[in-house]
Amino acid sequence: MAEQPRVLIVDDDEDILVAARLMLKREGILCHTEPRPDRIPQLLKDGTFDAVLLDMNFAIGANTGREGFQWLKRIVEIDPTLSVVLITAYGDVGTAVEAMKQGAADFVLKPWQNERLLATLSSALKLTASKREAQQSAATTKELASAVMDGTPNSIIGSAPAMARIFALLDRAAPTEANVLILGENGTGKEVIAREIHRRSKRRDQVFVSVDLGSVSESLFESELFGHKKGAFTDAKEDRVGRLVAANGGTLFLDEIGNLPLYLQSKLLSVLEQRVVIPVGGTKPIPIDVRLVSATNMPLEQLGREDVFRQDLLYRINTVELHLPPLRDRADDIPALIDHFVAIYARKYNMPAKKVSPAALPRLMAWRWPGNVRALRHAVERAMILSGGPMLEADDFSLPSTAGQAPAAPAPTAAPAAATTGALVLDTLDLEAVEREAIRKALSKHQGNISHAAQDLGITRASLYRRMEKHGL
Numbered sequence: 001m002a003e004q005p006r007v008l009i010v011d012d013d014e015d016i017l018v019a020a021r022l023m024l025k026r027e028g029i030l031c032h033t034e035p036r037p038d039r040i041p042q043l044l045k046d047g048t049f050d051a052v053l054l055d056m057n058f059a060i061g062a063n064t065g066r067e068g069f070q071w072l073k074r075i076v077e078i079d080p081t082l083s084v085v086l087i088t089a090y091g092d093v094g095t096a097v098e099a100m101k102q103g104a105a106d107f108v109l110k111p112w113q114n115e116r117l118l119a120t121l122s123s124a125l126k127l128t129a130s131k132r133e134a135q136q137s138a139a140t141t142k143e144l145a146s147a148v149m150d151g152t153p154n155s156i157i158g159s160a161p162a163m164a165r166i167f168a169l170l171d172r173a174a175p176t177e178a179n180v181l182i183l184g185e186n187g188t189g190k191e192v193i194a195r196e197i198h199r200r201s202k203r204r205d206q207v208f209v210s211v212d213l214g215s216v217s218e219s220l221f222e223s224e225l226f227g228h229k230k231g232a233f234t235d236a237k238e239d240r241v242g243r244l245v246a247a248n249g250g251t252l253f254l255d256e257i258g259n260l261p262l263y264l265q266s267k268l269l270s271v272l273e274q275r276v277v278i279p280v281g282g283t284k285p286i287p288i289d290v291r292l293v294s295a296t297n298m299p300l301e302q303l304g305r306e307d308v309f310r311q312d313l314l315y316r317i318n319t320v321e322l323h324l325p326p327l328r329d330r331a332d333d334i335p336a337l338i339d340h341f342v343a344i345y346a347r348k349y350n351m352p353a354k355k356v357s358p359a360a361l362p363r364l365m366a367w368r369w370p371g372n373v374r375a376l377r378h379a380v381e382r383a384m385i386l387s388g389g390p391m392l393e394a395d396d397f398s399l400p401s402t403a404g405q406a407p408a409a410p411a412p413t414a415a416p417a418a419a420t421t422g423a424l425v426l427d428t429l430d431l432e433a434v435e436r437e438a439i440r441k442a443l444s445k446h447q448g449n450i451s452h453a454a455q456d457l458g459i460t461r462a463s464l465y466r467r468m469e470k471h472g473l
């Protein structure tokens with residue numbers, strides 16, 4: 001809204017127009033007065049008004065308010081964000097209340113008290129501002145959603161037989177309203193699949209809201225998901241809209257759902273059953289309509305343990321279950337994935353796209369890629385930057401020297417817990433080796449849970465991923 005709000009006053013009584021203009025001018029409100037209601041459409045087209053003060057009766061002797069209703073309807077059609085305050089005589093209160101049901105913001109009685117009129121007008125102006133803000137953010141969200149989608153059309157690579165099953169399931173499940181649980185090791189493309197489900201669903205024009213429960217600190221889980229009211233706890237300085245409400249009408253992607261503590265699993269379950277959210281510190285339930293897509297790198301056996309994950313919640317979220325295979329089980333896709341990433345980085349760094357040399361390709365396909373597609377993507381980026389020759393060579397990918405064999409460390413999700421929870425025993429002071437060993441231990445201790453391992457090591461998830469790739473873990 002402009003710094004000085006603009007109000008349109010429509011009344012056939014000249015005295016009213018003069019009195020209103022004088023009073024609003026004193027308050028720094030710009031106003032345009034108009035005795036003829038038939039000029040309203042033209043004025044709203046030309047001017048940028050923030051509120052309208054509208055008389056209910058114009059024809060001589062009229063007192064039914066019918067004209068007021070007609071003009072109210074017209075104004076709402078022209079600009080639904082504009083707040084309309086009705087000016088009405090005492091006997092017309094019933095009519096004014098009816099008009100409010102049809103979209104008027106409020107009414108003031110003639111003759112008015114200045115303070116009352118100003119207070120009413122000020123609320124009407126605030127209402128316009130918040131409606132316009134909401135309209136703006138809805139438009140931005142839509143724009144962002146389509147920008148994200150436009151940027152990745154059909155960019156899921158996968159023709160290996162292990163992926164054919166996934167695509168067949170996607171075809172059937174995506175257009176439905178079914179909740180989907182995506183299981184798979186870190187970096188296998190769970191978020192890519194979640195976005196694809198949304199893109200192929202009836203909700204594609206609505207929002208896709210993603211929450212990474214692996215990077216939200218435990219104390220903030222509740223407020224992040226359900227929102228909070230101002231004053232609900234010490235740091236709650238303002239009301240906060242939770243992600244469940246923000247995703248209303250669209251798809252909510254809960255990544256790393258296995259990290260959700262048990263007491264919040266109960267709360268999430270009741271939200272999904274009752275389809276309402278009560279923010280922390282609030283009492284009023286907010287209805288929601290979301291489709292839930294969840295993902296976890298937790299092995300199914302662990303998710304099936306009642307002391308780790310509520311089984312009734314599991315049944316709610318896994319109407320359809322997708323098991324994304326690790327990259328080592330779909331090595332046939334590696335050449336196409338490399339070409340895809342080469343094209344992306346050639347564009348990003350404005351350099352020619354290169355092919356992988358015939359000697360390097362078998363090595364890249366034989367490597368176990370414990371960090372899966374994400375690690376391959378980073379390796380391609382590095383290779384594009386480092387490569388000096390006409391083709392990408394094995395050395396450009398900085399594969400660990402053991403490339404071609406299974407890595408020394410077990411794959412993160414398959415790590416046996418008990419054997420490796422002991423203290424870090426150092427028989428070398430080589431910093432790189434110490435780092436590798438610390439990461440390996442942390443991954444084993446937390447059964448491949450990247451968030452927990454990163455927390456234990458005192459680094460971020462992104463930084464852990466980088467180091468895992470560096471060490472081929």
Ligand SMILES: Nc1ncnc2c1ncn2[C@@H]1O[C@H](COP(=O)(O)OP(=O)(O)OP(=O)(O)O)[C@@H](O)[C@H]1O
Binds near residue numbers: 189190191255340
């Ligand atoms: N089939 C695929 N085709 C093209 N790109 C892919 C594919 N799978 C994954 N990627 C790319 O790999 C990277 C990792 O994917 P994504 O973030 O979806 O994995 P994730 O399983 O959700 O990871 P995490 O478990 O860490 O949350 C992204 O850059 C993504 O674009």
